[in-house]
Amino acid sequence: MTTYKTRQEVPEQEKWNLDDLYSDLNRWEQDYQQIEVMAEKLKTFDGQIHDGHSLYQYLKQSEDLSYLFNKLYAYAMLKVDEDTRETSSQSLLDKAKQLSVKVSSSTSFFMPYLLSLKEETLQSYINEEKGLDYFAEDLMESFRYKLHVLSKEQEEVLSQLGEALSVPSHTFGMINNADIKFGEVTDDNGEPVELTRGMYAKLIEDENREKRKEAYFAYYKPYLQLKNSIAATLSGAIKNNVTMAKIRNYPSVLEKGLFGDRVPKEVYENLIATTKKNIAPLHRYTKIRKDKLNLDELHQYDMSVPLISGVKPVISYEEAYDTMLKALSPLGEDYIQNLKEFKEARYIDVRETPGKRSGAYNLGVYGVHPFILLNHQDDLDSLFTLVHECGHGVHSMLSSKYQPQITARYSIFVAEVASTVNEVLLINYLLKHEQDPNVRKHLLNHFIDQYKGTFFTQVMFAEFEKKTHEMAEKSMPLNVEVFNQTYETLFREYNGDEIVFDEQVKYGWSRIPHFYRPFYVYKYATGYASAIHLATRIFEGDEETIRTYLEFLKSGSSDYPLELLKKTGVDLTSPEPIENALKRFEDLIEEFSEL
Known part of the structure; x- marks a missing residue:
């Protein structure tokens, strides 16, 4: 690499x-x-x-x-x-x-x-x-x-x-991006090396359990050391949200968060309730993971390692880009031309370098073009990240091209649909063309883990936000203990009883930047559910869905998000899209356990 x-x-x-x-x-x-x-x-x-x-x-x-x-x-x-x-x-x-x-x-x-x-x-x-x-x-x-x-x-x-x-959010950003040092782990030669976020993402998937464990404890160490400072910044952010909702006469802080998109709070509550009602397949997957890894005790550092050993495809950036173009070809020639331009005209910042912001994002600038930040690692995850961010990028590009400035910026609510449709098209493409049974299992495993991260984990985060903001509305204290207890309870409810809890698990809240943008993460889950519905039809070549979907990408914010989605055949005011997405997850678990 x-x-x-x-x-x-x-x-x-x-x-x-x-x-x-x-x-x-x-x-x-x-x-x-x-x-x-x-x-x-x-x-x-x-x-x-x-x-x-x-x-x-x-x-x-x-x-x-x-x-x-x-x-x-x-x-x-x-x-x-x-x-x-x-x-x-x-x-x-x-x-x-x-x-x-x-x-x-x-x-x-x-x-x-x-x-x-x-x-x-x-x-x-x-x-x-x-x-x-x-x-x-x-x-x-x-x-x-x-x-x-x-x-x-x-x-x-x-x-x-x-x-x-904006001080709490800014302070957390500084702690998280500039100040935190993850300490050292040992490399393959037994030499100490400085742990980075990119390296952690790799090590937590390492087949060597000792390496995973070492990376996990090193990664959480600074968060535990700074727990009180981070709790104070998060508590400050939540209290700011609650105060602003009161000052601006909203019935609740949740309703303030949903007001701009004209999303009724029932959509948010329905997402959490429907997911929890259908949580059994996720618990079953945790059990499969424990059995497949042949462990007496399953820990959180065992939750990301691929279950199919010996399959770690190295995918160069060039190869990733070519694969993306093939996988997204059902979206038509114009879509693919836009993607080629991204690469040729240098809209993308590809590599991880010291000091560079972690993660990945797309920033559309009206009248110029999108800019995409990656920290590409030549692996399957990075291929998915590329495809995801380019989904946002084309959405920005088409909205800017077909909408006047006033309606060119689309809402976050619909943003995650465009990125996730791409990911689902990619996994379908890879599964269709892969003959090697081991690689197929690996891909299914990857899809399930991604489903877990983009859907279930985000719903859990959404519930964490809802609970902590409700506490602040009742003037209850918010501190390390309260955050820990709330997070741990939810983690158990979502992931089941198979996991043995290390001290670190309950500090999961301390490392999530999205908590500083209130009531944002649920949109990943609603977006994911919508995307599963759309991508399945696009992959099958349903001309009408392809047509309405491309129109959707050109629509910017010319209508409210729920209305824009209805035009593509997805109605989030009913439990149906969420139930369908959960059914698809259950089928994946079924197929995986049979393999």
């Missing part, structure tokens, strides 16, 4: 090209100054919007500012993620964050103003100014928030607090 000691060593073709955003820092600075001027100009509209024309001017200038600001912020963020230790990039991002506060402060008067209008007044403005047709739907959507927007002065105060309220 290729490991690079510095970013300079990585081939140019495997680094994203940020020149597409800014070819030099002077241009970034020029845009920075221009945005400051634009923000000041927007302030002058305060109290001066009295007709359709002035309303249109404000909205048009606000959108122009937003376009520039997103580009500027994206550049700073991507620069930091190349190397989180680089102070010059950090100060760029700090500047962008300060600018963000200025911008939101200069526009904070607008929502209270808009919601002070009578609906018929707004309608008359729209009728008299042709340009407002473009903004009409958005303006009317804003009326949904009428109950939750405060007075002009209060909104101004809240916008000033923006940076302070």
Whole structure:
């Protein structure tokens, strides 16, 4: 496997090209100054919007500012993620964050103003100014928030607090990405080496149990050492969420989290209830795992090792890319052309290097193109990650191409559908073309583990968020003990009684960045269930599903997420898609145990 000691060593073709955003820092600075001027100009509209024309001017200038600001912020963020230790990039991002506060402060008067209008007044403005047709739907959507927007002065105060309220999340990010050191593990020659996240992901799947165990304890050690600090940051984040929900008059913090997507809380509760009702196959899988590994005691560090030994395909980045193009060919020639462009035009940052942000993501920048961060490791997981992020990437690209700026950004709720459809198409393709019974078993095993991670684990996380936020709403204390107890109870409920609990298990909550974005993770599970439904039909060549799905990818946020999905044949307000996804999981367990 290729490991690079510095970013300079990585081939140019495997680094994203940020020149597409800014070819030099002077241009970034020029845009920075221009945005400051634009923000000041927007302030002058305060109290001066009295007709359709002035309303249109404000909205048009606000959108122009937003376009520039997103580009500027994206550049700073991507620069930091190349190397989180680089102070010059950090100060760029700090500047962008300060600018963000200025911008939101200069526009904070607008929502209270808009919601002070009578609906018929707004309608008359729209009728008299042709340009407002473009903004009409958005303006009317804003009326949904009428109950939750405060007075002009209060909104101004809240916008000033923006940076302070993001401190828990920022602090955890710093602890998790910059400060945590995982200590040392021994390499194949018995020499001590520094453990990295990428290495941990590999070692926790190692067939040598001692290696897994050593990596597991080393990985959790800093989290246990910092448990009180991390508990304080998480508790702070949760209390902030609860306070904001109260200030903004939401019936509950959960309903605030779901309001933007217009998702009824029943969808969230139904997801948890339906999953727990059908949890038996997952418990059965835990038992199969224990038997197959021939263990007296199953520990958490035994939960990721592949059950089929001797199958560890090495998949180079080139090979992974080719496989992706073949696997996604049912989506049509245009889809594949977009993917080829990603590679040729350097939209992707491929390799793990010291200081680089861990994990993987896609960032679509309207009017430019998507940027994809990977930490590619030449293995099956990395192939799946590539396919997943490229799903997001094409979704961003098509939404930007077919939607105006105002509706180009799709909601997170539908985002995970696009990425997971790709993963399911990939696994179906691999299973169809693989003759070797051992590799087939390995793929099934991989699919099951991925199902577990993307569906069951996320539902468990969603329930953890729900429980901890409900405690905060009742003013109950949130600390290490409370988080541990809540997490451990849920872990047992979801994973069954076969696992022997090491001390580390209950600290699982301490390493999850998603908990700092409230009520977000459940969307992985609803997205996964929707994707299973769609991908199965696409793989079978169902022309109508392929057509409606590609339309869906071009839709951005032109409708509410649940409505967009209904057009493809998935209705998440009913338990059916969740039940179907759980049934598919049960079939996989059945097939795997027969093999």
